[in-house]
Amino acid sequence: MNRKLIIFDFDGTLANTFPCFVRVFDEAAAKYQFKPLDRDNAQGLRGLDARQIMALHDIPLWKTPAIARFMRARIGDEAHTITLFDGVDAALRALKQRGVVLTIVTSNSRANVQRILGPELLALFIQVECGAGLFGKLPKVRKVLAATGIAAADALLIGDEIRDARVAAEAGVDFGAVAWGFNHVDALVAQQPKRVFHQVADLLA
Numbered sequence: 001m002n003r004k005l006i007i008f009d010f011d012g013t014l015a016n017t018f019p020c021f022v023r024v025f026d027e028a029a030a031k032y033q034f035k036p037l038d039r040d041n042a043q044g045l046r047g048l049d050a051r052q053i054m055a056l057h058d059i060p061l062w063k064t065p066a067i068a069r070f071m072r073a074r075i076g077d078e079a080h081t082i083t084l085f086d087g088v089d090a091a092l093r094a095l096k097q098r099g100v101v102l103t104i105v106t107s108n109s110r111a112n113v114q115r116i117l118g119p120e121l122l123a124l125f126i127q128v129e130c131g132a133g134l135f136g137k138l139p140k141v142r143k144v145l146a147a148t149g150i151a152a153a154d155a156l157l158i159g160d161e162i163r164d165a166r167v168a169a170e171a172g173v174d175f176g177a178v179a180w181g182f183n184h185v186d187a188l189v190a191q192q193p194k195r196v197f198h199q200v201a202d203l204l205a
Contacts, residue, residue: 003100005150007141007173009159010106012181014088015116017108020081024074028067034059046184049162050134064134072109072131079115085180087200089121094204096124101148103127105140105157135163141171156194158203165191 011017022037029036035057038045045053053059059067075082096102102125106113110130114122122128127147129140145152157168160181165188168175176195177188189196197203 003154003156005101005103005144005148005155006095007144007155007157008102008104009157009161009164009181010104010108010113012160013158013178014084014092014104015082016085017075017082017116018182020075020078021071024071024078027074028070029057031070032059032063032067034063046182047187049166049183068107068134072107072112076109076112076115079112082116084116084121085200091200091203092121092124101126101150103129103144103148105129105132105137105144107132107134107137137163137167138170141167141173145171145173158197160188162187162191165193 008014011021026036028034037057045056048056054061054064092102104113104125104127106129108130110128113128113130127144129143132140141157145155152172155173156176157164157171157173158176158178159165159168160178161183165175165177169191174194175191176197177185177191177193179185179188179196179198180200185196185198
């Protein structure tokens with residue numbers, strides 16, 4: 001399955017931000033008065049999409065922009081504790097060497113992506129679209145397709161969440177699901193991805 005363009009999600013796909021996310025989520029819950037994460041039901045949460053998680057934690061849609069800004073800022077404060085998943089560095093370099101066009105579309109901030117990737121890896125990506133709203137990735141995916149001039153049929157969006165799968169479908173791009181991120185792989189398989197990556201090395205298969 002050769003692709004000219006890969007659109008990577010960042011959090012949970014390239015970077016292991018979940019431990020930091022959990023801490024920051026609870027801080028946001030206290031600040032914006034919604035329910036903290038239910039750690040006893042952590043596995044159950046991995047089967048839910050973003051809207052279901054919002055409903056479970058009593059998060060109104062109108063609060064999400066402020067919550068997202070707060071969480072991006074706090075993740076930035078702790079960016080030095082966040083690492084890429086093992087093997088991501090080598091996989092990105094190998095894909096670039098093969099001539100694949102690499103891009104990122106993420107809800108995280110550009111500053112956080114820059115800090116976590118570092119200048120060498122950041123330079124592998126020809127386009128990095130950051131700050132997408134919780135349900136705002138679609139315009140950024142379309143922007144990447146327009147800017148690169150690569151047809152949707154020759155692109156693959158790789159992510160770890162149900163919302164990534166749905167955005168890919170709306171954009172007419174095939175979806176590649178990673179098994180090491182937030183949503184459980186079974187929940188992602190239910191979205192009928194073109195490819196499932198069970199480990200980072202599978203990105204080069």
